[in-house]
Amino acid sequence: xxxxxxxxxGLVQPGGSLRLSCAxxxxxxxxxxxxxxxxAPGKGLEWMANIEEDGSAKNYVDSVKGRFTISRDNAxxxxxxxxxxxxxxxxxxxxxxxxxxxxxxxxxxxxxGTLVTVSS
Amino acid sequence: QSALTxxxxxxxxxxxRVTISCAGSSSNxxxxxxxxxxxxxxxxxxxxxxxxxxNRPSGVPDRFSGSKSGTSASLAIxxxxxxxxxxxxxxxxxxxxxxxVFGGGTKLTVL
Numbered sequence: 624x625x626x627x628x629x630x631x632x633g634l635v636q637p638g639g640s641l642r643l644s645c646a647x648x649x650x651x652x653x654x655x656x657x658x659x660x661x662x663a664p665g666k667g668l669e670w671m672a673n674i675e676e677d678g679s680a681k682n683y684v685d686s687v688k689g690r691f692t693i694s695r696d697n698a699x700x701x702x703x704x705x706x707x708x709x710x711x712x713x714x715x716x717x718x719x720x721x722x723x724x725x726x727x728x729x730x731x732x733x734x735x736g737t738l739v740t741v742s743s
Numbered sequence: 744q745s746a747l748t749x750x751x752x753x754x755x756x757x758x759x760r761v762t763i764s765c766a767g768s769s770s771n772x773x774x775x776x777x778x779x780x781x782x783x784x785x786x787x788x789x790x791x792x793x794x795x796x797x798n799r800p801s802g803v804p805d806r807f808s809g810s811k812s813g814t815s816a817s818l819a820i821x822x823x824x825x826x827x828x829x830x831x832x833x834x835x836x837x838x839x840x841x842x843x844v845f846g847g848g849t850k851l852t853v854l
């Protein structure tokens with residue numbers, strides 16, 4: 624069974640940092656692109672970033688470029704999102720999602736999400 | 744402001760057919776990029792409903808169908824059921840933004 628479990632969310636002050644993790648299982652992690660998507664409370668979905676199978680290619684939405692870094696460790700079947708200089712508007716549930724091969728970009732499995740709250 | 748525009752809400756009675764529109768532009772849907780649709784039931788994570796404009800993943804009922812024309816796309820739901828009440832999101836890729844983009848979401852209410 625495909626499963627992704629996010630962790631690392633919590634309350635952080637504006638300007639602070641957090642590192643989110645996503646532990647994947649039930650599929651060959653190293654052969655899939657992976658994405659991070661967030662959803663602010665009561666709002667819609669916003670794609671954040673994605674990373675190629677071997678970690679060599681990374682893409683980001685403009686609003687987080689220079690502040691967020693996506694990475695992965697295929698030996699640990701894990702995806703990460705390092706978030707620096709956090710702002711109130713970064714408050715959201717952050718989901719990791721697997722990308723369906725051959726599509727640009729279909730997110731076929733999602734984790735349960737981890738809540739990040741940026742507040743003083 | 745989302746690159747893809749959806750109506751905030753639609754409604755229909757059980758058994759009826761409803762459609763949800765997704766308006767894009769020449770840099771996303773109109774550029775030929777595929778459209779995807781997600782269903783998010785209350786309190787749950789999004790679920791891929793349609794991929795590649797009009798394909799259903801295994802397990803998605805054939806009551807759900809997608810279409811694309813020009814710079815727009817649509818999701819149609821026939822034989823509306825109470826369990827279809829959810830938020831629906833369209834998604835594509837935008838070459839100007841160089842990013843994956845979502846519509847703002849449409850809340851479907853089954854009357």
